[in-house]
Amino acid sequence: xxxxxxxxxxxxxxxxxxxxxxxxxxxxxxxxxxxxxxxxxxxxxxxxxxxxxxxxxxxxxxxxxxxxxxxxxxxxxxxxxxxxxxxxxxxxxxxxxxxxxxxxxxxxxxxxxxxxxxxxxxxxxxxxxxxxxxxxxxxxxxxxxxxxxxxxxxxxxxxxxxxxxxxxxxxxxxxxxxxxxxxxxxxxxxxxxxxxxxxxxxxxxxxxxxxxxxxxxxxxxxxxxxxxxxxxxxxxxxxxxxxxxxxxxxxxxxxxxxxxxxxxxxxxxxxxxxxxxxxxxxxxxxxxxxxxxxxxxxxxxxxxxxxxxxxxxxxxxxxxxxxxxxxxxxxxxxxxxxxxxxxxxxxxxxxxxxxxxxxxxxxxxxxxxxxxxxxxxxxxxxxxxxxxxxxxxxxxxxxxxxxxxxxxxxxxxxxxxxxxxxxxxxxxxxxxxxxxxx
Amino acid sequence: xxxxxxxxxxxxxxxxxxxxxxxxxxxxxxxxxxxxxxxxxxxxxxxxxxxxxxxxxxxxxxxxxxxxxxxxxxxxxxxxxxxxxxxxxxxxxxxxxxxxxxxxxxxxxxxxxxxxxxxxxxxxxxxxxxxxxxxxxxxxxxxxxxxxxxxxxxxxxxxxxx
Numbered sequence: 001x002x003x004x005x006x007x008x009x010x011x012x013x014x015x016x017x018x019x020x021x022x023x024x025x026x027x028x029x030x031x032x033x034x035x036x037x038x039x040x041x042x043x044x045x046x047x048x049x050x051x052x053x054x055x056x057x058x059x060x061x062x063x064x065x066x067x068x069x070x071x072x073x074x075x076x077x078x079x080x081x082x083x084x085x086x087x088x089x090x091x092x093x094x095x096x097x098x099x100x101x102x103x104x105x106x107x108x109x110x111x112x113x114x115x116x117x118x119x120x121x122x123x124x125x126x127x128x129x130x131x132x133x134x135x136x137x138x139x140x141x142x143x144x145x146x147x148x149x150x151x152x153x154x155x156x157x158x159x160x161x162x163x164x165x166x167x168x169x170x171x172x173x174x175x176x177x178x179x180x181x182x183x184x185x186x187x188x189x190x191x192x193x194x195x196x197x198x199x200x201x202x203x204x205x206x207x208x209x210x211x212x213x214x215x216x217x218x219x220x221x222x223x224x225x226x227x228x229x230x231x232x233x234x235x236x237x238x239x240x241x242x243x244x245x246x247x248x249x250x251x252x253x254x255x256x257x258x259x260x261x262x263x264x265x266x267x268x269x270x271x272x273x274x275x276x277x278x279x280x281x282x283x284x285x286x287x288x289x290x291x292x293x294x295x296x297x298x299x300x301x302x303x304x305x306x307x308x309x310x311x312x313x314x315x316x317x318x319x320x321x322x323x324x325x326x327x328x329x330x331x332x333x334x335x336x337x338x339x340x341x342x343x344x345x346x347x348x349x350x351x352x353x354x355x356x357x358x359x360x361x362x363x364x365x366x367x368x369x370x371x372x373x374x375x376x377x378x379x380x381x382x383x384x385x386x387x388x389x390x391x392x393x394x395x396x397x398x399x400x401x402x403x404x405x406x407x408x409x410x411x412x413x414x415x416x417x418x419x420x421x422x423x424x425x426x427x428x429x430x431x432x433x434x435x436x437x438x
Numbered sequence: 439x440x441x442x443x444x445x446x447x448x449x450x451x452x453x454x455x456x457x458x459x460x461x462x463x464x465x466x467x468x469x470x471x472x473x474x475x476x477x478x479x480x481x482x483x484x485x486x487x488x489x490x491x492x493x494x495x496x497x498x499x500x501x502x503x504x505x506x507x508x509x510x511x512x513x514x515x516x517x518x519x520x521x522x523x524x525x526x527x528x529x530x531x532x533x534x535x536x537x538x539x540x541x542x543x544x545x546x547x548x549x550x551x552x553x554x555x556x557x558x559x560x561x562x563x564x565x566x567x568x569x570x571x572x573x574x575x576x577x578x579x580x581x582x583x584x585x586x587x588x589x590x591x592x593x594x595x596x597x598x599x600x
Contacts, residue, residue: 073485134541137548145549148488155486166485 041395045263056377069167077110078357080171082364087173090351098337099175105330108323109157114358115316120147127209153195175341189331196324203317207300211310220280229288246352266385273388276360278315290325309419346372383422447594448479448497452504459563459576463503470584491551499594500553501587505563512564513579520556559583
């Protein structure tokens with residue numbers, strides 16, 4: 001961070017955090033203050049562009065789940081699920097309900113794993129005053145053990161259903177390649193029950209954290225489903241009245257490029273910046289949480305809506321309870337499907353898929369040729385959608401904290417970014433090439 | 439998951455199978471697995487380093503084999519005591535993607551999840567470009583690391599002199 005003094009009312013001050021710690025991937029923050037007013041706040045995501053959408057062109061429709069899973073090592077299941085849903089939409093196929101149940105179970109594993117990691121190792125140190133999760137573990141070993149045990153259980157669910165925990169290999173368009181052994185699923189139940197209790201302890205633990213005051217007034221966007229808390233299915237909806245089919249998403253959401261970041265920035269065309277992720281899911285779907293998760297939310301005094309991004313840690317903890325409950329429900333009623341997958345014949349069509357990654361809504365769109373080759377692909381990950389809100393929050397935080405010493409102001413900015421759990425690796429998949437010709 | 443038998447020695451390979459010589463640790467445990475007595479556990483953990491905390495807790499000896507980049511000749515095998523020597527490669531800005539072996543050792547220390555003795559065999563990589571297959575000098579380094587790990591495991595299993 002550099003400070004350039006001048007006359008007191010016209011002073012230019014630049015806050016620059018060059019390496020954000022405890023986030024997924026590499027990014028930086030740049031804030032410029034002139035005459036006591038924040039004039040610029042940028043979240044710069046400089047992880048190299050990923051170019052996955054171009055990579056998908058010409059590939060067979062069946063390859064999309066495995067190719068897009070490589071976008072992220074933390075949420076590969078989300079990519080596989082959105083890709084499968086989009087391809088099945090394009091090909092006019094409906095997956096058998098027992099197979100859908102197994103996909104939901106797989107997704108529960110990813111939510112548990114990803115949220116436990118963020119809560120315990122990335123976010124909690126901010127509230128308890130530690131530099132990182134390792135320093136926190138020295139003083140709070142029982143809590144960190146609980147977090148690692150939860151993460152491990154999530155990993156095990158993903159491994160059982162997906163074949164391995166990072167970039168699973170058992171997911172295919174139409175279903176799975178292989179069904180899990182019934183006795184392996186049965187053996188999971190007791191451990192998920194213990195994990196549910198650990199998740200409830202997690203809610204109590206994080207609900208007691210002292211949280212900075214903040215209130216977002218932006219539009220919140222998440223999937224909404226008539227019966228389920230959204231994960232694998234639902235319609236894109238918002239607190240400002242959006243309620244659309246996945247196929248209408250791009251008619252309402254536009255993306256622009258800023259010259260300081262490798263990620264596109266999304267906005268609702270009619271209204272501007274919006275937030276997706278746990279706060280949005282909860283605001284739009286709290287009543288669809290499992291009864292135990294809903295009670296945990298009540299005990300944590302979350303209210304019908306939570307708009308403080310620093311309290312997202314509590315919503316994530318409630319969502320871990322819900323994911324455990326959902327896993328228990330699926331395991332208790334499990335009947336092996338008649339077949340692991342339905343057969344899928346490609347056709348010339350567009351397909352759209354939206355699911356809820358741990359960090360928020362993940363949109364896929366594919367244009368298929370009649371031979372099943374992908375002609376065009378569009379992927380809008382949650383972090384691209386949240387960038388503008390993060391920047392607005394940075395701007396507001398710095399504006400009201402200008403009197404703080406430099407190090408504290410810098411720390412406040414880092415806390416803002418971490419509270420959104422950005423996945424920079426997911427977001428940076430775009431590069432605009434400009435050739436300047438005489 | 440691996441059954442927990444903390445009284446056994448354990449050998450773990452780390453690395454990425456898709457980044458050339460970064461797969462050295464994984465290849466080492468593949469070669470070593472059929473050569474160790476049945477009570478010695480062998481595991482490959484590509485990208486799952488936090489699982490070390492479960493696997494090695496309470497073991498009399500854990501041998502961790504991983505690729506390293508220190509500037510030495512490719513295939514060189516570095517032998518480090520995990521509790522005494524400074525471990526290379528701790529990232530300046532740790533994230534969940536980057537929780538490296540030094541962080542795992544520190545986390546294990548904080549949580550009381552460590553083996554009694556930790557030996558790290560670092561195989562110097564020549565290239566970590568995308569793609570499969572070890573470079574020839576690293577393949578020789580892998581064989582050397584396997585021999586060292588087998589000798590260490592045999593020593594750990596020998597009854598202590600009265």
